Amino acid sequence: MLEDTALARVVGVSAIEVAVGLDEPFYNFRIQKTVRASKALGVYKPQELLNLSYDHTGHSELCTLFLDPAYQRNRNGLLLSKARFLFIAAFREWFSPHLFAELRGCSDEQGQSPFWDALGHHFFDIPFADADRLTGTGMKTFIAELMPAYPIYISLLPEAARGVIGQVHPNTAPARAILEKRGFQLARLGGYFRCRSGAGGGHRSDPRRARQPAPACPAADGRPAGADPRRQRSIRQLSGAAGGPRRAGLA
Numbered sequence: 001m002l003e004d005t006a007l008a009r010v011v012g013v014s015a016i017e018v019a020v021g022l023d024e025p026f027y028n029f030r031i032q033k034t035v036r037a038s039k040a041l042g043v044y045k046p047q048e049l050l051n052l053s054y055d056h057t058g059h060s061e062l063c064t065l066f067l068d069p070a071y072q073r074n075r076n077g078l079l080l081s082k083a084r085f086l087f088i089a090a091f092r093e094w095f096s097p098h099l100f101a102e103l104r105g106c107s108d109e110q111g112q113s114p115f116w117d118a119l120g121h122h123f124f125d126i127p128f129a130d131a132d133r134l135t136g137t138g139m140k141t142f143i144a145e146l147m148p149a150y151p152i153y154i155s156l157l158p159e160a161a162r163g164v165i166g167q168v169h170p171n172t173a174p175a176r177a178i179l180e181k182r183g184f185q186l187a188r189l190g191g192y193f194r195c196r197s198g199a200g201g202g203h204r205s206d207p208r209r210a211r212q213p214a215p216a217c218p219a220a221d222g223r224p225a226g227a228d229p230r231r232q233r234s235i236r237q238l239s240g241a242a243g244g245p246r247r248a249g250l251a
Contacts, residue, residue, distance in 0.1 A: 002067065002080055011071045014080040015064035016087065018094055021057035027143050028053060028102075031165075032151070049151040052143075060088075062101040065175060081178045100187070101179055104172045106164035118161035123147055 002012030020026040030053040037044045067077050088095050107113045107128075113120075116128040123146050124131055133140070154162055167184070168176050176178055 002071070002076060004071070012067035012076060012080050013064060013067075014062075014084055015082050016095070017063050019058050020061050021054060021059075024140050026056050027140065027146060027147075028056060030055060050154060051151050052147055056098075056100060058096060059098040059100055060095040062179075078178060079176060081175065085182065096212060102175055102186065103179075104169040106167050106169055107218065114158070114164050118158045120153065120233040123133045131135065177247040178204060185216075 001010050003009065004011050029050045032049045032051055033046060034049055035044070035046045062081075065077075065080055067080060088099070105113070107117070111129050113128045116131070120128065120131065124142070134140075154165065
């Protein structure tokens with residue numbers, strides 16, 4: 001958690017899932033390529049397909065990063081994001097060698113998703129916001145019950161839906177940049193609900209950077225020399241670690 005200690009107020013959170021898909025299925029779309037050709041007509045047509053898959057089962061996930069808009073300054077978001085990598089480095093045996101993150105995809109100010117409007121609502125008959133809320137609370141069995149198991153040709157989707165596949169929400173662009181600096185690469189996978197573009201918003205890591213060992217340093221109470229006191233109000237508290245709560249200040 002990120003806490004404003006002067007106000008005793010939690011202003012941000014970030015989290016890690018040790019392994020997804022072990023209690024409830026973890027769904028995503030895999031984008032695959034196929035080719036159809038006819039020598040007689042001289043036609044060669046590559047196509048991309050969306051296939052419902054479970055490829056991330058057992059992988060560790062970076063998830064749940066939220067920062068109060070009033071505190072989106074002074075590298076607070078960077079602190080929340082990087083704290084997860086420090087935790088993984090300290091307890092590497094708890095986590096999978098495969099690390100990924102789903103990013104928020106494109107939706108408008110009313111929460112409407114072009115991808116959902118073109119595909120999802122035909123099978124689920126509920127608004128996108130309701131489906132997103134249900135999956136966020138762990139209710140995902142209805143996906144397997146209602147989503148067709150057959151591949152979906154991307155070329156058959158409306159242009160608006162095709163245009164948001166693999167794109168992230170403008171507010172999520174800074175988070176994507178942070179992950180890419182840590183060695184994450186855009187994958188051909190995407191969450192069906194949590195990545196609101198439908199496909200392509202997932203990332204996977206380059207273990208050489210995202211999981212590299214972190215040096216151990218001594219800690220002490222107090223304010224770093226030369227630190228600006230106006231930037232000392234934001235303090236991260238990481239709870240649940242071995243040995244109890246841990247705190248780190250943003251200098």
